[in-house]
Amino acid sequence: MSPTRQFTVYPAIDVRGGAVVRLLKGDYDQETRYPGDPVEVAVQYARSGARWLHLVDLDAARAGGYTLAETLGQIVDRTGLMVQTGGGVRSEDDVKAILDAGATRVVVGSLAVREPETVMGWIEKFGPEQITVALDTRTGEDGTWVLPTAGWTSVAQEDLITALHRYDDSGLRHVLCTDIGRDGTLAGPNFHLYTMLTRSAPQLQVQASGGARDVDDVRAARKTGCSGIILGKAVLEGRLSIEDAVAEEGL
Numbered sequence: 001m002s003p004t005r006q007f008t009v010y011p012a013i014d015v016r017g018g019a020v021v022r023l024l025k026g027d028y029d030q031e032t033r034y035p036g037d038p039v040e041v042a043v044q045y046a047r048s049g050a051r052w053l054h055l056v057d058l059d060a061a062r063a064g065g066y067t068l069a070e071t072l073g074q075i076v077d078r079t080g081l082m083v084q085t086g087g088g089v090r091s092e093d094d095v096k097a098i099l100d101a102g103a104t105r106v107v108v109g110s111l112a113v114r115e116p117e118t119v120m121g122w123i124e125k126f127g128p129e130q131i132t133v134a135l136d137t138r139t140g141e142d143g144t145w146v147l148p149t150a151g152w153t154s155v156a157q158e159d160l161i162t163a164l165h166r167y168d169d170s171g172l173r174h175v176l177c178t179d180i181g182r183d184g185t186l187a188g189p190n191f192h193l194y195t196m197l198t199r200s201a202p203q204l205q206v207q208a209s210g211g212a213r214d215v216d217d218v219r220a221a222r223k224t225g226c227s228g229i230i231l232g233k234a235v236l237e238g239r240l241s242i243e244d245a246v247a248e249e250g251l
Contacts, residue, residue, distance in 0.1 A: 006227065006249075007222045007226075007227060007228060007248065007249050008051070008052055008207075008227060008228035008249060009050065009051075009052070009218065009228065009229060009231060009242070009245045009246050009248070009249055010052045010053065010054040010084070010207065010228055010229065010230045010231065011045045011050050011052075011053060011054065011231050011232075011235050011242055011245075012053075012054040012055075012056065012209075012230050012231060012232040012235075013038050013041055013042060013053065013054070013055050013056070014056040014058050014232065015038050015055070015056065015057060015058060015059075015068060015071065016028075016031065016058040016059055017059065018038075019033050019034075019038075020033070020034045020035075020036055020037075020038055020041055020236070021033050021034065021058065022034070022184050022232055022233045022236065023058070023183070023184055024183075024184040024185065025180055025181060025183055025184060025185065026136070026148070026180045026183055026184075028058075028062070030184075032184075032233075034236050038055075038068075038071055038075070039071060039074045039075055039078060042055075042075040042078070042079050042081060043075075043078055043079055045079075045081070045235075045242055046079035046080065046081050048241065048242035048243050048246075049242055049243055049246045050081060050242050050246060051081065051082060051246070051249075052081060052082045052083070052084065052104075052228075053075065053079075053081045053082070053083045053084075053085075054083075054084055054085070054107075054176075054230050055068060055071075055072060055075070055083050055084070055085035056085070056086065056087050056107075057085070057086070057087030057088060058087060059087070059088075060087035060088025061086075061087040061088055061109065061110075062088075063088065064088040064090050065088050065090075066085075066086070066087055066088045066089060066094055066097070066098055067087075067088075068085065068087070069097065069098065069101040070101075072085055072098070072101045072102050072103060073101050073102050075102075076101075076102035076103075077102070082104040082105075083102065083103050083104055083105075084103065084104060084105035084106070084107055084132050084174075084176075085098060085103050085105075085106065085107060086098075086106055086107025086108060086109060086132070086134065087107075087109075089106060089107070089108050089109070089111060090111060092121075092122060092125070094106075095108075095122055095126060095130075095131075096126075099126065099130060104129075104130075105129070105130055105131065105132045105174065106126075106130060106131055106132070107132045107133075107134050107176065108122070108131060108132070108133055108134065109133075109134040109135075109136065112133040112134065112135070112163075113135070113147050113158070113163055116163070116166045116167065116170075119131070119133065119170075120167065120170040120171075120172075123170050123171050123172055124170075124171065128171045128172060128173040128174070129173065129174075131172070131174065132174040132175070132176050132207070133167065133172060133174070133175050133176070134175075134176045134177075134178070135147060135160055135163060135164065135175060135176070135177050135178075136148055136177075136178045136180055137160045137177060137178070137179060137180065137193070138179065138180040138181050139181065140159075144159045144160075145159055145160035145161070145193070146159060146160070147159070147160055147163055148180060160177075161196075161200060164197070164200070164201055164204075165200075165201070168201075172204065173204065173205055174204070174205050174207070174227075175197070175201070175204050175205070175206050175207065176206075176207040176209055176230065177193065177194070177197055177206060177207070177208065177209060178209035178210045178230070179193055179209070179210040179211065180210065181210070182210035182211030183209070183210040183211065183232075184210075184232070184233055185210075185211050186211065186212075186213040186233055186234060186239070187211045187213070188211050188212070188213055188217055189208050189209075189210060189211045189212055189217055189220070189221060189229070190210065190211065191220055191221070191224050194206060194208050194221065194224045194225070194226050195224045195225070198224055198225030198226060199225070202225070205227035205228070206225070206226045206227060206228075207226065207227065207228040207229065207230060208221040208224070208226045208228070208229045208230065209229070209230035210230075212229055212230070212231050212232070212234055212240070213234045213239060213240065214234065214239065214240050215240060215244045215245060215247075215248065217229070218231075218240075218245050218248045219248055222248060231245060
């Protein structure tokens, strides 16, 4: 039986070159920039009722070396939001520095696919509530879910489910899965994918990411068994309010 889940809405702020941006399907050449400093946008989200924030360092996702520690600290100080954040996390020192800067959880992406044993060690050292494993996926030519890494510029050898099951005995609790083909498209999340994941690994808290467009998508994500949903473009473009989204958390 699946554990009881607290459903959580995670408004997202993706940062590139100091600006709030969204990429289309992970393509760095298809970027949309939005007005507002990342800290000010986070303040608006907190005032609208958000409890959490998903903060992404897009520059570091490709090049390594998390650059948003100062921004993260300002967000936490000014808003009181719990923040999960990542991009370019390569070492234990990176994890510690991000936590010390004020993060509640550190998001580990490419390294979680390339070096699962390393990340399992971090889960043991820092605790399962401090690490979110991000598995960004798209369908391959053979129909399996493949795992692009390094800012979605290369592809891992293992498929999504194989990579996920490597963590079965690690204590991993939080998994963020982005369907790259839906990301930034406002086409709706891939609920087939999330139903498959929650059934395959019912012990995990799965966060849906990619394509969310309205409050119906938030409700549908909760009904698949997901523990949360990432909201990016729909919120930035005023198609979905934080108030309406967080109203679904307690249902």
